[in-house]
Amino acid sequence: MQRRGVAIHLNLRSYSFSFCCFRSMRIAACADAVTLKPHYNGLCRALFSNQTCCGEWTGLPQGYGPSLQRGQRPHPNRLTTNPTSAQEQPSTSFPHTALEWQATDGIAVDSNGNAELLASVSENEPSMKEPQFDREQFTRSYNIAALRVAADECWDLMQRIKGHLLNWPRLKNVARVPGDDVEEQMQDLFWNTEEKIPDLVQSVREAVYGDGSPSEEVDALTQHSEAVSKFRTKGRLAYPALEGLSRLKRHERNFFRASKKIKLHGKERRLGYSEGKDEIKLATVEVLQDNVPMPVDLEPASLESEKKAWRGPTRLVLLDVRHAGKNIDELPMAVQVALLGSLNGHKKKVFELVQCRLSLHYAYWPLDEILGEVLPARVPVPSAFETVGHIAHLNLHDEHLPYRYMIAQVILDKHFPRIRSVVNKTDAIQSQYRTMQLELLAGSQYLVTTVVEHGLTFHVDLATVYWNTRLATERQRLLGMFDKMDIVCDVFAGVGPLAVAAAKKVKRVYANDLNPAALKYLAKNVVQNKVSAKIEIFNFDGKDFIREILAMKPPVHPTHFVMNLPLDSLQFIDAFRGALRKETWNVKQPLPKVHIYGFSKSSNPELEFTKRLVGTLGEEIPTLEIHLVRLVAPKKWMLCASFQIPERFCYHSE
Numbered sequence: 001m002q003r004r005g006v007a008i009h010l011n012l013r014s015y016s017f018s019f020c021c022f023r024s025m026r027i028a029a030c031a032d033a034v035t036l037k038p039h040y041n042g043l044c045r046a047l048f049s050n051q052t053c054c055g056e057w058t059g060l061p062q063g064y065g066p067s068l069q070r071g072q073r074p075h076p077n078r079l080t081t082n083p084t085s086a087q088e089q090p091s092t093s094f095p096h097t098a099l100e101w102q103a104t105d106g107i108a109v110d111s112n113g114n115a116e117l118l119a120s121v122s123e124n125e126p127s128m129k130e131p132q133f134d135r136e137q138f139t140r141s142y143n144i145a146a147l148r149v150a151a152d153e154c155w156d157l158m159q160r161i162k163g164h165l166l167n168w169p170r171l172k173n174v175a176r177v178p179g180d181d182v183e184e185q186m187q188d189l190f191w192n193t194e195e196k197i198p199d200l201v202q203s204v205r206e207a208v209y210g211d212g213s214p215s216e217e218v219d220a221l222t223q224h225s226e227a228v229s230k231f232r233t234k235g236r237l238a239y240p241a242l243e244g245l246s247r248l249k250r251h252e253r254n255f256f257r258a259s260k261k262i263k264l265h266g267k268e269r270r271l272g273y274s275e276g277k278d279e280i281k282l283a284t285v286e287v288l289q290d291n292v293p294m295p296v297d298l299e300p301a302s303l304e305s306e307k308k309a310w311r312g313p314t315r316l317v318l319l320d321v322r323h324a325g326k327n328i329d330e331l332p333m334a335v336q337v338a339l340l341g342s343l344n345g346h347k348k349k350v351f352e353l354v355q356c357r358l359s360l361h362y363a364y365w366p367l368d369e370i371l372g373e374v375l376p377a378r379v380p381v382p383s384a385f386e387t388v389g390h391i392a393h394l395n396l397h398d399e400h401l402p403y404r405y406m407i408a409q410v411i412l413d414k415h416f417p418r419i420r421s422v423v424n425k426t427d428a429i430q431s432q433y434r435t436m437q438l439e440l441l442a443g444s445q446y447l448v449t450t451v452v453e454h455g456l457t458f459h460v461d462l463a464t465v466y467w468n469t470r471l472a473t474e475r476q477r478l479l480g481m482f483d484k485m486d487i488v489c490d491v492f493a494g495v496g497p498l499a500v501a502a503a504k505k506v507k508r509v510y511a512n513d514l515n516p517a518a519l520k521y522l523a524k525n526v527v528q529n530k531v532s533a534k535i536e537i538f539n540f541d542g543k544d545f546i547r548e549i550l551a552m553k554p555p556v557h558p559t560h561f562v563m564n565l566p567l568d569s570l571q572f573i574d575a576f577r578g579a580l581r582k583e584t585w586n587v588k589q590p591l592p593k594v595h596i597y598g599f600s601k602s603s604n605p606e607l608e609f610t611k612r613l614v615g616t617l618g619e620e621i622p623t624l625e626i627h628l629v630r631l632v633a634p635k636k637w638m639l640c641a642s643f644q645i646p647e648r649f650c651y652h653s654e
């Protein structure tokens with residue numbers, strides 16, 4: 001690195017030099033510094049991160065890549081005429097750091113007192129369920145330069161100027177130019193043979209563009225189906241590729257399919273976005289300044305002499321934001337050379353440097369970026385949510401509650417149609433049937449869903465039964481302990497995730513639950529997964545079920561009892577006391593093994609749970625194995641104790 005005047009020239013090979021050296025230097029803003037290669041920028045930012053000691057570092061752009069904090073929000077009536085100056089304007093749309101959230105009316109006010117209505121969310125009105133969520137607020141525009149080239153040149157050119165392309169996440173570096181995308185075999189037809197077969201050309205044009213009198217706007221889906229039906233009757237046989245001309249892109253087709261009105265509870269509800277093709281666009285590119293196509297030699301003189309028109313499909317190759325507003329001779333030599341290299345010798349080929357505005361829409365931004373923007377700085381972005389079928393299940397903290405409807409709406413928008421309902425757990429699970437207290441925040445109120453776990457399908461009504469996706473691994477662990485001769489009793493079976501899976505593997509399953517709703521879904525799931533021949537269902541209290549099974553005549557000799565009611569399953573262990581009679585139990589059969597779950601907040605959860613278990617049984621358990629299942633809360637473990645019931649405990653004594 002050398003210091004010349006105010007300009008800093010970085011040589012990457014001297015990267016190893018001492019950081020103290022940088023810190024001792026006074027670095028001033030300089031135009032030269034921006035010419036550093038973009039991948040050096042990260043290094044520079046890292047090295048100069050402690051700016052207070054080093055002086056001001058303004059030569060590099062503040063951050064790189066797309067962000068809601070950067071870019072400008074386009075004004076509907078304003079066209080930027082000077083791309084460079086517009087690029088430099090900082091975003092004023094969400095002045096996040098200087099933003100104070102006025103909780104009473106949902107208005108964001110910046111340090112200058114400018115107010116902006118973001119969404120009608122109010123701490124005083126938590127019951128306001130459907131926030132007026134303006135998705136337009138999230139559009140950000142960036143001025144960029146692009147090279148317009150013939151479609152078949154595009155790939156080759158992109159390979160040559162890779163380091164100078166836009167390279168932003170989820171964006172392609174190439175954009176189509178609407179209207180000129182006609183397939184190769186059609187080009188001759190349109191441009192060269194018109195005189196020869198005028199009637200045919202006319203009929204094809206009518207099929208593509210209608211009868212030439214554009215009437216009122218029709219939505220994309222209607223346009224598409226009309227066009228397709230026309231092609232089917234006119235010319236499809238002769239020109240099979242015609243259908244592709246108006247075909248919607250895959251994500252557009254999926255969207256329209258998914259956003260069809262869903263009938264629920266007799267009401268028609270539209271979920272996710274409202275209708276409209278534009279609203280699902282991630283990004284749009286507008287050409288701000290249309291240049292004359294340039295012939296290959298880049299000479300202004302020949303430019304005048306050879307004004308070439310585009311024939312056939314073209315593409316816009318999007319260049320890095322650094323090149324916005326530049327002329328062709330201001331572009332890096334590498335780009336100029338690549339243009340010459342790829343086009344040279346083909347006098348027919350042309351390219352065009354155009355200034356564009358790239359707009360990134362609401363659909364482009366990831367969930368956390370949007371939430372980070374709409375939530376006040378003091379409120380952390382919710383880190384994660386669980387999903388059960390089509391339901392996103394949040395566990396929001398108190399500070400999120402005033403914004404819960406807005407958070408839910410963004411989640412719904414971002415994950416629709418996979419997610420169709422967003423609910424929040426309002427209370428710790430306390431009910432007898434271990435169901436969650438849920439508040440519907442967005443989407444459908446229909447909480448009956450289908451979950452697929454390890455190839456098995458389960459119907460679950462989250463409002464009336466217990467379900468926990470996070471226990472899937474634990475269920476697999478337990479299944480690994482069973483073999484095909486086992487007889488398994490699931491004392492607290494719920495909708496049957498373990499019982500049904502076990503039935504696929506073992507000889508017989510007895511599944512019990514006290515909750516009638518759980519029993520209804522258990523029965524459905526048994527049929528759904530085709531295990532009805534192997535499962536018997538009971539609707540008893542856990543203790544009664546254990547006694548009933550052990551007293552069955554003829555004896556069924558269960559080999560495993562699973563007791564998953566962690567909060568109070570220990571109190572059910574007493575049901576085994578004296579439940580076996582020596583005269584009915586085949587002494588050659590091993591005594592049943594119990595897998596009992598519990599919670600512990602102790603620093604030594606295994607020891608604490610063992611002590612409680614031994615205390616309940618009143619004797620030592622030589623076969624005891626303890627497994628830590630998972631942390632359900634900070635410092636609160638869920639455990640599983642597996643042991644063979646001690647003989648003295650379970651045999652009936654006269």
Ligand SMILES: C[S@@+](CC[C@H](N)C(=O)[O-])C[C@H]1O[C@@H](n2cnc3c(N)ncnc32)[C@H](O)[C@@H]1O
Pocket residue numbers: 432433434466467468471491492493494495496497498512513514515518540541542543564565566
């Ligand atoms: C923690 S859930 C476990 C459900 C299932 N094993 C699972 O993993 O999804 C406990 C289940 O026990 C049921 N339950 C609660 N008290 C019960 C009792 N006294 N007797 C039988 N079942 C009971 C609840 O309805 C609930 O379905």
